[in-house]
Amino acid sequence: MSPITEALARVEKAARAMESGDQGARTQLQKEIYRLQVAAEEPIETCERLRFAPLQLTCVRVILENGVLDAICAKKGAPVTAAELAKETGADELLIQRCMQLLNPVGVCDEVGEGTYSANAVAFEYASQGGRGGIKHNGNVTLSIANQIVPYMRSVGGTLYQFPQDGKKTPAVYALGKNVWEYIMSVPEQKEAFDMLMTRRRLDGATQWYNIFPASEKLPGVEGGLRDDDHAPLVIDMGGGSGHDIASFRAAFPSMTGKCILQDLPATIDRLANSPPKNVEPMAHDFFTPQTVKGARAYFLRNVMHNWSDVNCQKILSHIRDAMDPRYSSLIIEDMVLASAGTSVRQASMDILMMIECAGIERTERHWRELLDSVGLEIVGIWQPLSANYESVIEARVKRA
Numbered sequence: 001m002s003p004i005t006e007a008l009a010r011v012e013k014a015a016r017a018m019e020s021g022d023q024g025a026r027t028q029l030q031k032e033i034y035r036l037q038v039a040a041e042e043p044i045e046t047c048e049r050l051r052f053a054p055l056q057l058t059c060v061r062v063i064l065e066n067g068v069l070d071a072i073c074a075k076k077g078a079p080v081t082a083a084e085l086a087k088e089t090g091a092d093e094l095l096i097q098r099c100m101q102l103l104n105p106v107g108v109c110d111e112v113g114e115g116t117y118s119a120n121a122v123a124f125e126y127a128s129q130g131g132r133g134g135i136k137h138n139g140n141v142t143l144s145i146a147n148q149i150v151p152y153m154r155s156v157g158g159t160l161y162q163f164p165q166d167g168k169k170t171p172a173v174y175a176l177g178k179n180v181w182e183y184i185m186s187v188p189e190q191k192e193a194f195d196m197l198m199t200r201r202r203l204d205g206a207t208q209w210y211n212i213f214p215a216s217e218k219l220p221g222v223e224g225g226l227r228d229d230d231h232a233p234l235v236i237d238m239g240g241g242s243g244h245d246i247a248s249f250r251a252a253f254p255s256m257t258g259k260c261i262l263q264d265l266p267a268t269i270d271r272l273a274n275s276p277p278k279n280v281e282p283m284a285h286d287f288f289t290p291q292t293v294k295g296a297r298a299y300f301l302r303n304v305m306h307n308w309s310d311v312n313c314q315k316i317l318s319h320i321r322d323a324m325d326p327r328y329s330s331l332i333i334e335d336m337v338l339a340s341a342g343t344s345v346r347q348a349s350m351d352i353l354m355m356i357e358c359a360g361i362e363r364t365e366r367h368w369r370e371l372l373d374s375v376g377l378e379i380v381g382i383w384q385p386l387s388a389n390y391e392s393v394i395e396a397r398v399k400r401a
């Protein structure tokens with residue numbers, strides 16, 4: 001078999017596994033398609049494809065900004081011409097055609113005739129609140145940092161290029177003048193975009209953390225000491241953003257005894273004044289300071305630890321450990337647990353994103369165990385999602401002496 005037929009056979013095998021209901025095969029299929037694509041390219045074409053990828057993002061930003069994508073989506077899948085779009089939005093017809101001729105082959109909108117387009121699922125995704133938030137965040141923040149990566153490396157180490165650990169010397173601080181959280185909060189449009197992106201990230205229909213982790217069995221049924229009244233703290237979602245996860249948990253378990261609390265920085269909590277998450281108590285709290293809510297059944301951190309270096313995670317985790325009741329409190333972390341080999345493009349991209357935006361890192365199981373152990377916590381369970389591409393749920397308890 002030639003390399004290309006071999007790659008195709010692997011694609012077919014993964015596709016058949018996925019069709020037969022193996023959800024985990026989706027990630028494998030994506031990996032195999034990627035390999036097939038590379039097999040079908042000359043090396044120079046692969047290099048070009050990677051180099052040119054930011055131009056796809058550029059075109060999405062153009063058609064979002066000038067209203068063309070909204071105008072296409074407003075037709076709900078019916079065809080619309082570049083001339084009609086130009087008339088409706090005031091954008092230049094040739095500009096629309098040039099952007100769309102790149103976006104059609106990469107899957108954003110369908111070109112259904114000469115200069116005629118219709119919205120597809122990807123178009124609707126980009127036009128959604130979360131899609132826009134993502135484009136605005138990665139377009140304005142991530143790319144600004146990425147553009148400065150070489151001057152940053154030269155500035156920190158001469159010929160010794162170091163992994164950024166120190167919160168004050170990260171690529172983000174070099175490029176933006178402040179850390180990524182301070183920067184986002186200083187630009188209201190970016191803060192809004194980031195919060196919209198966070199709210200959207202979970203795939204439609206994907207399993208929630210409290211189903212990946214068997215919350216209905218584990219949270220109520222604990223050994224002695226747990227208060228059983230409506231004012232007892234049940235789950236504290238720390239760095240919970242707009243409260244989407246904790247509100248979803250509360251809605252799933254309306255009669256589980258205890259309070260659900262959302263904690264985040266004041267800038268996040270203040271934005272929720274007009275639309276607070278349902279049946280959840282919002283509370284401004286900086287997780288680098290002592291946790292004021294003691295003895296909760298669970299302290300939940302979703303996609304927070306990966307934002308921080310080990311040194312900073314140790315500070316955050318120590319405050320949580322001090323607030324935990326060793327008899328029954330759990331720390332629940334929803335983050336990726338990387339395989340020790342064969343990481344997917346999505347997972348590896350998230351890792352680099354964390355590195356350049358906030359000196360954070362995606363961790364392997366061994367790394368998680370070492371980190372938690374270093375602050376007196378131990379892992380009692382790791383629950384994997386169906387798709388290996390996404391976050392796992394880790395439960396940890398205070399280590400018994």
Ligand SMILES: C[S@@+](CC[C@H](N)C(=O)[O-])C[C@H]1O[C@@H](n2cnc3c(N)ncnc32)[C@H](O)[C@@H]1O
Pocket residue numbers: 181198199238239240241242263264265268285286287288301302303304307
């Ligand atoms: C990557 S987001 C995750 C949001 C949410 N947990 C989710 O998964 O959608 C990280 C969150 O941490 C919050 N954050 C950053 N620094 C913080 C701090 N020092 N104390 C509390 N929250 C903080 C940010 O405002 C943001 O909402």
